[in-house]
Structure formats: C-alpha cells, structure tokens
Amino acid sequence: MTRTDSPPAWFERTQLTTFLDYVRDTARAKCEGLSPEDARRAPLPGSPLMTVAGLINHLSWVEYYWFEVAFLGGEDEGPWTDEDPDREMRIAVDMPLADVLSQYEARTVRYRELVASHDLDTRAEQPRRDGRHPDLRWILLHLIEETSRHNGHLDVIREIVDGTTGI
Numbered sequence: 087m088t089r090t091d092s093p094p095a096w097f098e099r100t101q102l103t104t105f106l107d108y109v110r111d112t113a114r115a116k117c118e119g120l121s122p123e124d125a126r127r128a129p130l131p132g133s134p135l136m137t138v139a140g141l142i143n144h145l146s147w148v149e150y151y152w153f154e155v156a157f158l159g160g161e162d163e164g165p166w167t168d169e170d171p172d173r174e175m176r177i178a179v180d181m182p183l184a185d186v187l188s189q190y191e192a193r194t195v196r197y198r199e200l201v202a203s204h205d206l207d208t209r210a211e212q213p214r215r216d217g218r219h220p221d222l223r224w225i226l227l228h229l230i231e232e233t234s235r236h237n238g239h240l241d242v243i244r245e246i247v248d249g250t251t252g253i
Contacts (some may be wrong), residue, residue, distance in 0.1 A: 087090045087114065089115065092104070099206060107198075114253070116244055120138060124247040127246055127247045138240060139181065142178070143178035143189075144192055150164060152225050156172075157225055159212050207222070
C-alpha cells in the first residue's frame with residue numbers, strides 16, 4: 087500500500103481529501119500481517135473494547151454516522167444502542183478482520199464519491215447538539231482528527247500485541 091499526505095494539487099478540497107485518505111490508509115496499514123487472534127486482543131486492562139478490529143470497525147461506523155446520518159440526514163442504523171453505545175467495538179471481535187476492513191474500504195469508496203459531489207460549504211442536514219449545522223469542510227476535518235487519534239491507539243495496541251512498530 088502506498089500512502090501519501092502530499093496532495094496532487096494545492097486546493098482546499100484536495101488537501102482535505104488527501105489527508106483523510108492518508109489517515110484511512112494508515113489505519114489499514116496498521117492491520118497488515120496481524121493475526122486474527124491479535125486483531126481481537128484487548129491488551130489495555132482499563133480498555134477492554136480497545137482492539138485493532140474494534141477500532142477499525144469504530145472508524146468505519148464513525149464515517150457512516152457523519153456522512154449518512156449527520157450530513158445526509160438519513161436514519162441512524164448504526165449498531166450502537168442507548169444500553170451499549172460502544173457496540174460497534176464490541177461486535178468487531180466476532181468478525182474476521184478482513185470483513186471489517188472490507189466494510190471500511192467500501193464505505194471509503196462511497197464517501198469519496200459523496201464528498202466529490204458536494205461543495206465544502208454544504209451544511210449537514212442534522213444539527214449538532216448545539217443546534218448548529220456543520221459544513222462538509224468541518225466534517226472532513228473532524229474525521230481527519232478522529233482517525234488520526236485512533237491511529238495512535240492502533241500504534242500502541244499493535245506494539246503491545248505483536249511488537250510491530252513504525253507503521
């Protein structure tokens with residue numbers, strides 16, 4: 087896999103989408119060569135849901151929420167519930183990592199097309215808790231931040247479970 091954080095052109099949209107693809111690709115790269123058992127291991131005693139599979143599934147569902155629910159205004163059909171708000175992380179340990187990655191990639195393809203077809207100033211259909219409607223630009227920045235933060239978690243987990251560093 088080739089990753090780059092250098093956009094092919096210095097336009098705002100290209101910069102944002104290049105960075106989002108870069109952090110997505112980084113998350114996927116952190117899964118390469120990982121055994122099925124290690125993908126499900128939660129090595130941090132205080133974080134029993136923090137697994138590689140759980141984090142990738144979380145990233146996939148976070149994108150689903152921000153694009154399908156918040157931006158487009160669709161029904162929230164995510165796996166979470168009021169009783170189990172982190173269910174997307176819990177159910178991932180029962181899924182093959184290849185399936186989790188495949189779902190993430192399929193969503194990535196769809197959302198690249200969605201972003202390409204909307205102006206960055208387009209407002210989300212659903213408001214945030216404060217009543218304001220973020221624009222697509224803010225959603226992209228938020229997803230870059232969210233994915234980057236979880237890439238740090240993936241670094242730590244990967245090093246603990248099998249000693250791999252430097253991805």
